[in-house]
Amino acid sequence: MTDTLVRPAPEQPKIVDNRAKLWPRVVVAVLAAPVIFGAFAAAKGVDPLAMYADMVRSLADPAQAQTVLVRASVLVLAALAVAVPARAGLLNVGGEGQIVIGAVCAAGVGLVTDQRLPGPVVLTLMIVAAMVGGAAWAGIAAGLRLTVKVNEAITTLLMNFIAIDIMLLLIYDPWKDASGFGQPASRPLEDTARLPLFVPGGTLNTGIVVAGIALVAIWWLMSRTGWGFRLRVVGGNPEAARRAGLRVGTLLVTSMLVGGALAGLAGLVHFAGTEFKLRPGMTANFGYVGFLASWLALHRPLRVASAALLLAAIAMAGDSLQIDANLPAASVNVLMAMVLLVVLGFTRRSKK
Amino acid sequence: MTAVATPVDNATALLSVRNLTCRFGAVVANDGVDFDVAPGEVHAVLGENGAGKSTLMKLIYGVYRPDAGELRVDGVPAAIDSPAAARAAGIGMVFQDLRLIPAFTVTENIALALPGRGLRFQRRALSARIAEQARRYGLPVHPDALVAHLSIGERQRVEILKVLMAGARLLILDEPTSVLAPQEVDALFAAVRALRANGLSIVIITHKLAEARAIADRVTVLRGGRVVLRNADPTGHTDAELVEAMVGRSVPGLASHRQPPGADVEPIVRLRGVDVTGDRGAPALRAIDLDLRRGELVGVAGVAGSGQRELCEVILGERRVAAGSVHIGAVAVHGRPRQALAAGAVGVPEDPLTDAVVPGLTVTEHMALADLGAARRGLGIDWRTVTADAARREERAGLRMAAGDRVVAELSGGNVQRVLLTRALGAPASVVVAAYPSRGLDIATTRRTQELLLEQRDAGAAVLVVSEDLDELLAISDRIAVLHNGELAGIVTPATTDRYAIGQLMLGGGQAGEDSGNDDTAGGE
Numbered sequence: 066m067t068d069t070l071v072r073p074a075p076e077q078p079k080i081v082d083n084r085a086k087l088w089p090r091v092v093v094a095v096l097a098a099p100v101i102f103g104a105f106a107a108a109k110g111v112d113p114l115a116m117y118a119d120m121v122r123s124l125a126d127p128a129q130a131q132t133v134l135v136r137a138s139v140l141v142l143a144a145l146a147v148a149v150p151a152r153a154g155l156l157n158v159g160g161e162g163q164i165v166i167g168a169v170c171a172a173g174v175g176l177v178t179d180q181r182l183p184g185p186v187v188l189t190l191m192i193v194a195a196m197v198g199g200a201a202w203a204g205i206a207a208g209l210r211l212t213v214k215v216n217e218a219i220t221t222l223l224m225n226f227i228a229i230d231i232m233l234l235l236i237y238d239p240w241k242d243a244s245g246f247g248q249p250a251s252r253p254l255e256d257t258a259r260l261p262l263f264v265p266g267g268t269l270n271t272g273i274v275v276a277g278i279a280l281v282a283i284w285w286l287m288s289r290t291g292w293g294f295r296l297r298v299v300g301g302n303p304e305a306a307r308r309a310g311l312r313v314g315t316l317l318v319t320s321m322l323v324g325g326a327l328a329g330l331a332g333l334v335h336f337a338g339t340e341f342k343l344r345p346g347m348t349a350n351f352g353y354v355g356f357l358a359s360w361l362a363l364h365r366p367l368r369v370a371s372a373a374l375l376l377a378a379i380a381m382a383g384d385s386l387q388i389d390a391n392l393p394a395a396s397v398n399v400l401m402a403m404v405l406l407v408v409l410g411f412t413r414r415s416k417k
Numbered sequence: 418m419t420a421v422a423t424p425v426d427n428a429t430a431l432l433s434v435r436n437l438t439c440r441f442g443a444v445v446a447n448d449g450v451d452f453d454v455a456p457g458e459v460h461a462v463l464g465e466n467g468a469g470k471s472t473l474m475k476l477i478y479g480v481y482r483p484d485a486g487e488l489r490v491d492g493v494p495a496a497i498d499s500p501a502a503a504r505a506a507g508i509g510m511v512f513q514d515l516r517l518i519p520a521f522t523v524t525e526n527i528a529l530a531l532p533g534r535g536l537r538f539q540r541r542a543l544s545a546r547i548a549e550q551a552r553r554y555g556l557p558v559h560p561d562a563l564v565a566h567l568s569i570g571e572r573q574r575v576e577i578l579k580v581l582m583a584g585a586r587l588l589i590l591d592e593p594t595s596v597l598a599p600q601e602v603d604a605l606f607a608a609v610r611a612l613r614a615n616g617l618s619i620v621i622i623t624h625k626l627a628e629a630r631a632i633a634d635r636v637t638v639l640r641g642g643r644v645v646l647r648n649a650d651p652t653g654h655t656d657a658e659l660v661e662a663m664v665g666r667s668v669p670g671l672a673s674h675r676q677p678p679g680a681d682v683e684p685i686v687r688l689r690g691v692d693v694t695g696d697r698g699a700p701a702l703r704a705i706d707l708d709l710r711r712g713e714l715v716g717v718a719g720v721a722g723s724g725q726r727e728l729c730e731v732i733l734g735e736r737r738v739a740a741g742s743v744h745i746g747a748v749a750v751h752g753r754p755r756q757a758l759a760a761g762a763v764g765v766p767e768d769p770l771t772d773a774v775v776p777g778l779t780v781t782e783h784m785a786l787a788d789l790g791a792a793r794r795g796l797g798i799d800w801r802t803v804t805a806d807a808a809r810r811e812e813r814a815g816l817r818m819a820a821g822d823r824v825v826a827e828l829s830g831g832n833v834q835r836v837l838l839t840r841a842l843g844a845p846a847s848v849v850v851a852a853y854p855s856r857g858l859d860i861a862t863t864r865r866t867q868e869l870l871l872e873q874r875d876a877g878a879a880v881l882v883v884s885e886d887l888d889e890l891l892a893i894s895d896r897i898a899v900l901h902n903g904e905l906a907g908i909v910t911p912a913t914t915d916r917y918a919i920g921q922l923m924l925g926g927g928q929a930g931e932d933s934g935n936d937d938t939a940g941g942e
Contacts, residue, residue, distance in 0.1 A: 290796040291789060298786065301775035308735055308764070308772055309786040310755040 098404040105399065111390045119389045120382035131269040133374070133381045135339060138276035139164075140373035142331035143355025145283050146199075146324040148364040150217075152287060153320040154300035159206060159221025160328045161352025162228030163199040167332025169232050170198030172343050175254050175336075176240065184257030191258070191333055192275075199329020200322040202228060207321035211314050217321070225352065236343050250344040260338040272334035279327060284366040286323075296320055328352065354380070357405045376401060430492065431456045431587055431618050432477065432508070437486030439472055446472040448642040450486070454587060459609060459619045461633035461651070463626070465663055465859035466831040469642040470622045474589050478510040479503040509585025511576045513592045513830065519565035523547065523558055523575050530579045550578055555611040568722070570601035577608065587618045592857075594628055597885075601721065606632050624859050626659055638662040664861055677713055677895035677910075684708035685879045686732060686848055690741035693727045693903075701727040702903045705741070709848065709879035714870060716894030716911075717883040720923050723900040725883045726767050729850045732881065733757045733764045745848055761847030763787075763840075765854050767883070769833050774825050780836055781807055781821035787840045810843025814869055816862060830857040842869040849873050849880040855889070867893050887916045901925045 103113030123129055143160045150157040157163075174194040179187045206220040233249070242252040260270040287293040299306040299316045307313050331351060340347050358376050362368035383397025434452040438445065447469045454460050464470045475481045477488065479497040488495050490506045497503045503510070517526045524544045531543075544560035551558050556574040564572060573593060580588055590609075594602045609619050609632055623629055629636050630651050638646035638659065645662045646654075654662075686709035695701030702724045709715055717725055730736035731743050737752030744750065745760035766772040775783065781800070784807035785792055792802045804821065811818050816835045819828055825836055834857050841849065851870060855863035871893060874880045884890050890897050891911045899906045899922040906922040 291793060291798045292796065294782070294785070294798055295789070297778065298775050301777055302771075302773075304771060305773045305775050305786075308733070308754050308766065309789075310758040311789075312755070 098400065098407045101407070102400045102403055106390065106392065106396075109392060111392060116386065116390045116392075119385045123382055123385040124378055128268070129381055131267050133377045134273055135268055135270065136380060137370075137373045137377035138273040138338075139331050139335045139351050140355050140358050140377055141276040141370055142279055142327050142334060143351045144358035144362065144369045144373055145279060145366065146203075146328035146331065146352075147356050147359035148324075148362065148366060148369055149283060149287070149296075149327065150203075150320045150324040151359060151364040152293070152296040152300050153317055154303065155207075155210075155317060155321055155324075156216075156218040157203065157206075157221050157321065157324050157328075158218050158356060159203060159224050159228075159325075159352070160331070160355045161348055161350065162221070162225035163202050163325045163328030164332040164335065164348050164352050165225075165228040165232050166202040167195035167199040167329025168336040168340075168343060168347065169228075169235065169332075170329065171195040171333040171336050172240070172251055172254070175258050176252060179255040179258040184255075184259075187255075187258040188260070188337065191337060192330065195329040195333035195336075196326040197329070199327070199332060200325040203321045203325025203328070204318065207318045211317065229348075232343055233345060236345070240343065242342070248344070251342045253342045254337060258337065259341060260334065268339070270334075270338040272338035275330065275334055279330060280366060280370055283323075283327070287366055292316075292319070328355075331355070354401070357401060361405055361408055375404070379404070429455060431490070433489040433492070434473070434477065435487045435489070437473065437476055437483050437488070439476055439481055439483050445642050447476065447483070450639070450642075450644050451647060452637050452644065453648055454618050454620060455635075456586075456618055457613055457616045458634045459613055459621065459632050460648075461629035461636045462620060462622045462639065463624065463629055463636055463646075463659065463663055464639035465624055465861070466829065466857075468639040468663070470639055471591060471829075472642075473639065474510065474591060474620070474622060477503065478508060478589060504583055504585070507584060507586035508589065509580030509583060509587070510589040511573065511580055511591065511593065515569070515572045515576050517564045517572055517575060517579075520563070522561050522563055523567075523578075524560045526564055526575060527579045527582055530583050532583070546582070547578060550582060553611075554578075554581065554615065555608045568601075570597050570604065570721075573597070573601075573605065574608070581612075581617075585617075587620065588612065589620045589622070591622050592624075593621060594623065594625065597721075602628070624663070626656055626663075626860075629659075630656075640665060660860060664859075678710050682710040682712070684710045685746055686881075687744040688731070688741065689744075691731060691738050691743060692740040693724070693731055693736060694739045695727060700739075700903055702731070705905050707898060707905065707908075709881060711847075711877045711879055712874055713895050714874040714880040714882060714893055716890035716897040717881060717900060718887060718890055718897055718919055718923055719900035719906075721885070723923070724903040725852065725900060727903075728900065729764065729767065729852045729881070729883060732848070732850050733762055735764075757848075763842075763844075763846040763849055765837055765841045765849075765851040767852035769830075769837055770826075773837055774833060776826045778825060779821060780819055780823050780825055783825050783836055784810065784821075784840055787844070806844075807839075810839050812843075814839040814843040814865075816865060816869075831859065831862070834858055835862065838866055838869070842866075842873060845876055846873065846878050849878050851881065852883045853885065854882060855884070855886075863889075887919060891916065891919075899923055 099117065103117070106113045106116050124133065143164060146160045146163060147157050171191040171194055175187055175191045178190060202224065203221065206217045206224060209215045209220050210217045236249045236251050240251040242248070242250055260272050263269045263271070287296070295306070295311050295316050298309065298311060299313055303313055335348065335351065336343070354376055358369060358372040361372040361376070379401055380397060383400065386392045386396050387394045430453040432454040434450055437447050437450040439447040450469070450473055452473070462470050462473065472481065476483050477497070479499045479502050482498055488497055495506050497506060524540055524547060527547060528543055547560040556578055558571055558574050558578065564575065567575065577588065593605060597605060612619055621632060633651055635648050636646065636651045636659070637644060637648060640663060688705050688707040691702055691705040692700060693702035705728065717728060719725055727736055731738055732750070734750040734752055734754045734757035742749060745757055745762055748756055748760040750757045750760070781804060785798060785803040788806070789798070791806070792799050807821060816839050818835050818839045819832050825833055828836070838854060841851070849870065854870065855866050858866060867889065870880055870882060882890065882893065894911055896908050896910055897914070897919060898908045899919055901923060902925065906925065909919060909922070
């Protein structure tokens, strides 16, 4: 007779293990979106193939390619600002507001110091101010969640509008550029305090290095540290985390603070790398597109880079839609949303 | 022992399974299984975890498709390739994890299961039908009650009604008693008998022998995916024979009793005047005074929802006290698990999936949570330390835990329990609080778990065990604390008390039975 006590029990079989098959599905999904969008364009009387050829051609232009990288750097940071809290199970929809506050804080410090202190010092101060500002702004939402139990998705989203109004308040009066022909905008940042360019006369600035460093740092934090592991536990099952003795509140707050700091950094990179002055509409929905990028990357830090590049390229190429294909400017949003929906649709695990 | 098959008349069988085989990769989950269900019978399918019981039922219910073999319904070969096809053939299944929508009422949940009702359904007519069926089968439920407000036992009744009203003639109940208190088990079995009296057939999956004896007309025993005993009359076999059929060898008894530590031993856990408010704002524990001494195993008995959950939770710091104090050694535990853990307490949760299992995390990562501080290396985690610690716990516990890289949430209930038991009991602790430690486990693993609890006790831990199995408590406890309605009805010693005396205390002392009826609704999550 066989001794069944020493033989390991066979596991309950699973119906599908689709984790290994995830990446091909993402690729299929990313390809599916252009097909659907092509049909949309065709319905509008535009030849889809010519349209895509135009879009790709526009990206081959070095100036355009630089712009894609510049946008992608901001997007990477904005997406990480979503991905880190998402690990802890928090939904940070407030990237936009945190970016604005980051830019405002950077501008506040920069405009006060840029004519007195050396550029690198000013930049350092601005980086600190932007990160602290973004973190504090996100921290408000985390605090509200822990104290009065308001859902952070709601607070972060609503605080976006407050943040934008704070910026408008500042640039309509106290920080308004006297020599700005009445435009509501701040004075431009001195050249010395701007993020250095790689090629003089180009647009590619060292913000991409900042984004790269942040990306690696966050990847390391998430996958190699005890903090990252604890965040995963809290995000997976907060009750289990609490019972295992983890400081759940602290973890939630710190994840949100780190997210806010990253968004603040995105605000700095955009302000000190591209805009140089505060103006209405300067953030160009980076916060929201970063949100898409993070979901597209399933909140995995390294995948965020490819998602950010993809979305930046689509946004850039989208300009040619308007010019060459004569489609409305909003069409590119349709394409982006389609990519996101298709990817999420293909990759979400169906609970059996 | 040899397989004994009672002859079955194929022509009259409601369901016949012939030579059914189902493979998952290299694992043969079902290997040439034959099995029959006659009309109007209760048929128990017995077997240990992984014996293939669930697979067989999922094949019958169309969740999986067989690699070979045949299903006949009413003697006619039936192609059951989906649960919908099974339902059309009159086969219904009540899963272990009940699949109701908590935010909906009973009527709404049942309406969802009925075919072709569309968005508009005749609520009042359906409610009346539910009430009528509930009366007929002895499955008391209120059609307009919100499922979220029902106890597990009541939810199970709703599931059964749902399956019945969808037209089932054959009901498959997957380990239906694993979530129930003894009283609820009695109610369930009464309902099963009523169903049988109405001509329905019921298949009950279980690994509890006593239950099969209590309810089944015939039993089929599976082991390692094969049928070892088919369509047998349970009265024709002794317990020992059936256990041997399930396990493949006889299981030794537990070591006998010994002298428990005396009252002079300083208690390590002290509860004084503890009041606890339950999740719904009602008092869950009232004025509890309880001491746990080193080297002592205290059992906790009580009707489900008498405060067992809250008692475990206050000791482990998982719940705040409304009044009174909880001390582990010199540490006052104030609703912070960190304090209790730091004082050397470990717990086996009542509800692993909500309270301990983290989706997506592997076995090794769950083991790391036992002591993250010990595995710290700079800012990181030294996974080699974790793996080594897990291996030590695994060796000490000997519970055949799943491999370290398996995702815990994807394991079966019994295997999840093994992971949590190994984590909690595989290392020395000063206080062990185990809620229903053997839930979902097979006979051999249950025995090993009991041994582990006794080993912890012998190593000097204060051990608290909550169980619904009075025989288990009587076998392993030094003292048994009986809870009734959140109060400590009494503390008894097994040597001088029989189960009926304990039952009396569970039901509220002298005036037994009067106010115990509402207890099962007071618990839950």
